[in-house]
Amino acid sequence: xxxxxxxxxxxxxxDGRRAxxxxxxxxxxxxxxxxxxxxxxxxxxKSTLVHAAxxxxxxxxxxxxxxxxxxxPGRAATRWWADRRRAxxxxxxxxxxLVPGLSARDNVALPLELDGWTTPDARRAAADALTRSGAQDxxxxxxxxxxxxxxxxxxxxxxxxxxxPLVLADEPTAALDTAAAEEIVELLANLAHExxxxxxxTHDGRLASWADRVVLxxxxxxxxxxxxxxxxxxxxxxxxxxxxxxxx
Amino acid sequence: xxVREGLLVLLGEGPRHGYDLRNExxxxxxxxxxxxxxxxxxxxxxxxxxxxxxxxxxxxDASGRRRNYRLTAAGAEELRRxxxxxxxxGELPRDDLVMKILLAASGDPRLAGExxxxxxxxxxxRLQEVRREQRRVAGGMAARLVADVQIVRLExxxxxxxxxxxxxxxxxxxxxxxxxxxxx
Ligand SMILES: Nc1ncnc2c1ncn2[C@@H]1O[C@H](COP(=O)(O)OP(=O)(O)OP(=O)(O)O)[C@@H](O)[C@H]1O
Ligand SMILES: [Mg+2]
Numbered sequence: 001x002x003x004x005x006x007x008x009x010x011x012x013x014x015d016g017r018r019a020x021x022x023x024x025x026x027x028x029x030x031x032x033x034x035x036x037x038x039x040x041x042x043x044x045x046k047s048t049l050v051h052a053a054x055x056x057x058x059x060x061x062x063x064x065x066x067x068x069x070x071x072x073p074g075r076a077a078t079r080w081w082a083d084r085r086r087a088x089x090x091x092x093x094x095x096x097x098l099v100p101g102l103s104a105r106d107n108v109a110l111p112l113e114l115d116g117w118t119t120p121d122a123r124r125a126a127a128d129a130l131t132r133s134g135a136q137d138x139x140x141x142x143x144x145x146x147x148x149x150x151x152x153x154x155x156x157x158x159x160x161x162x163x164x165p166l167v168l169a170d171e172p173t174a175a176l177d178t179a180a181a182e183e184i185v186e187l188l189a190n191l192a193h194e195x196x197x198x199x200x201x202t203h204d205g206r207l208a209s210w211a212d213r214v215v216l217x218x219x220x221x222x223x224x225x226x227x228x229x230x231x232x233x234x235x236x237x238x239x240x241x242x243x244x245x246x247x248x
Numbered sequence: 249x250x251v252r253e254g255l256l257v258l259l260g261e262g263p264r265h266g267y268d269l270r271n272e273x274x275x276x277x278x279x280x281x282x283x284x285x286x287x288x289x290x291x292x293x294x295x296x297x298x299x300x301x302x303x304x305x306x307x308x309d310a311s312g313r314r315r316n317y318r319l320t321a322a323g324a325e326e327l328r329r330x331x332x333x334x335x336x337x338g339e340l341p342r343d344d345l346v347m348k349i350l351l352a353a354s355g356d357p358r359l360a361g362e363x364x365x366x367x368x369x370x371x372x373x374r375l376q377e378v379r380r381e382q383r384r385v386a387g388g389m390a391a392r393l394v395a396d397v398q399i400v401r402l403e404x405x406x407x408x409x410x411x412x413x414x415x416x417x418x419x420x421x422x423x424x425x426x427x428x429x430x431x432x
Contacts, residue, residue, distance in 0.1 A: 041414070205406040206399050209375035216368075224365065226372040 001068050002029040003166050003197035004053050009062035011048050011220075022048040024220040025062070030199055032165065035192035037208035038201045040217030046201045047094055049217070050168045053199065054089050055081025067165065086115045090159035092169040094201075096151050098143035104130065104154045105139040112162045129161035130154070132187055134180070148175040156184055160191060167191060167198045173207065185210045251283060251291045256319065256327040259301055263318035266292060278390035292317055300326055345405060349412055357420050364413050368406060375402045 011023040023045045030036050038046045051057040052064055055071060064071050066088060072080050085091070090111070098107050108126035113119060130136050135153035138146060146154060152175050159167050169188060173181035185200065189210040192198045200211060208214045216224040254273050258264060264272070270288045274281065295301035300323035306314040319327065345367060352363040382395035 041410070204403065205372060205375055206403040208372065209379040209399060211376075214372050214376070224369055226369055227376050 002031050002065070003067055004199070005029040005065045006049070006052065007063050007065070009049075009052055009059045009064060011045075011052055011057055012060045021220045022057075023052065023059070026217075026220070026222055027062075028215065028222065030166075030197045032195050032197050033192060034213070035189050035198045035200060035211045037211035037214045038199065038217060039203065039205070039208055039214060044217040045220040046217055047170050048220075050091075050170050050199055050201060053166075054085055054091050054168055086111060088164050088166055090161070090164045090167040092152075092155045092159045092167075092172040094170040094174075096148075096155045098146070098151055098154060098158075100144035101142065103140050103142055104135060104146065104157075107143055107154055108158045108161050111158060115162070117162070125161050126157070129157040132160065133157040134183055149177075149180065152176055153180075153184070156187070160187070163196065165196060167196055169199065170201045171203070172200070173202070173204075178206075181207060251287055252295065253327075253330050254281075255288070255291055255295065256300065256323060256330065259317055259319040260324060260327045263316050265306065265314060265316060269317070275388070276390055278388075278394035280394055295323065299323075349409070353412060353416060357416060360416055361413070364409050364416075368409050371402050371406050371409070375399060375406075378402070 006026055006028045009023055009026045010021065013020045013022055026045075026049065028036075028049070038049060040046055048057055052059055055064070055077065058077065066084055071077050098104075099110065102110070105123060105126050108129055109117075109119070109122040112122035112125055117125070127136070127139065130139055130153075133153045133156040135150065135157055138150055138154060141150075143151065143154070152172060156169070156172050159169060159172075167188065172188075173184050176184065181204070185202075185207045188198050188200055192212070200207070202208050211227070213228050214226040215222055216226070251273075254277070255269055258269055258272050258276075266288055267285070269292075270283050270285060273283055273288075292301065292303070295317075296303060299320055301317050302320055303315040303317045306316045348363060349360075349367065352360045378395055378398045382392065382399075385391055
């Protein structure tokens with residue numbers, strides 16, 4: 001079953017008089033165990049797609065399903081999406097959005113506490129997520145004292161904490177150097193191979209190459225997909241899907 | 249680079265036997281470069297002739313045929329010079345991809361776009377292959393670095409394709425002329 005599926009989704013924005021079709025009839029399914037990379041020029045709709053997948057943008061037409069359940073229409077959607085974002089979706093925003101007055105650890109623990117975890121459990125999970133994203137030494141620093149690259153690592157920790165089934169990462173490594181970016185995307189690939197569904201937006205072919213499938217967007221449409229055949233084999237065969245993470 | 253320089257590097261780390269040099273050379277270059285023993289011994293003879301290396305019989309070897317090689321002072325100096333000298337592969341690559349795109353870019357814009365898309369697809373596929381290979385073989389440092397250089401160079405080609413596409417778009421939006429003719 002797909003963790004995420006978009007079925008013929010279109011999203012429009014109005015700037016003054018003109019309507020911009022940010023997404024135009026896009027269909028995409030992401031299964032558990034898969035890392036899917038989204039690439040495309042600036043303005044091609046990558047962020048809009050992951051926002052639609054998290055209910056942060058509502059499609060003008062088409063539907064979005066999470067774990068087999070379609071988002072309800074109308075007003076009920078707001079509540080439904082808020083619940084999903086808390087319990088099922090980890091999100092790395094292109095604009096990071098850490099809470100400046102909270103420590104890195106509390107930033108990471110926050111989504112779990114909002115989801116009803118006890119503070120000690122949430123803090124334990126946060127420490128673990130910070131370690132996995134290479135930010136263990138930043139735990140006690142305030143969001144506002146972190147460099148952009150450090151904020152990025154903490155934002156990744158916040159998205160992966162608690163092992164929610166869907167992780168959406170919108171350019172999570174844009175401020176990191178080559179080796180650090182490799183590390184973060186390798187982490188996302190490992191999460192996928194442990195069974196989560198991960199969507200990664202990136203401009204780097206080098207980073208996209210970690211993905212099972214690379215989906216290319218242009219002018220709000222999917223124009224190409226690379227690696228689909230092999231991904232199917234890997235996802236269906238538990239022998240292949242087991243983690244092969246000796247390179248660490 | 250030639251076998252000669254590779255052997256200088258290895259001998260620079262200490263004396264070695266000929267067969268040892270061959271194995272080490274392959275391991276250190278991630279098996280990008282395979283040597284036969286003939287190549288190794290001919291090269292060692294030349295290094296001795298040029299005064300860059302010297303050899304003596306191995307005392308532990310009963311047959312007396314095995315020789316131990318070490319670098320001379322002149323050899324050490326030659327090694328340092330070579331390591332720091334300009335790498336020679338900085339010329340503009342006149343490779344297949346570049347020629348195809350250049351020729352397509354100066355023709356029908358629609359075809360140019362298709363050619364770029366096709367090569368982007370292939371480069372991404374190749375990148376995925378190299379990455380899968382890198383993850384599959386939990387190889388040593390050399391194997392990792394070899395995969396890294398392939399990945400980074402493929403990425404450079406991809407970036408160039410993105411640039412080509414953007415420039416063609418701009419040119420077709422801005423003027424009526426085809427981009428290939430503008431500079432002439
Ligand atoms: N809130 C908004 N209001 C108006 N227009 C928007 C809004 N969000 C996105 N757009 C427009 O929708 C299109 C797609 O934008 P989007 O942010 O999805 O692109 P992107 O592929 O993520 O680009 P980038 O690589 O620069 O992040 C663009 O034309 C953008 O200007
Ligand atoms: Mg974006």
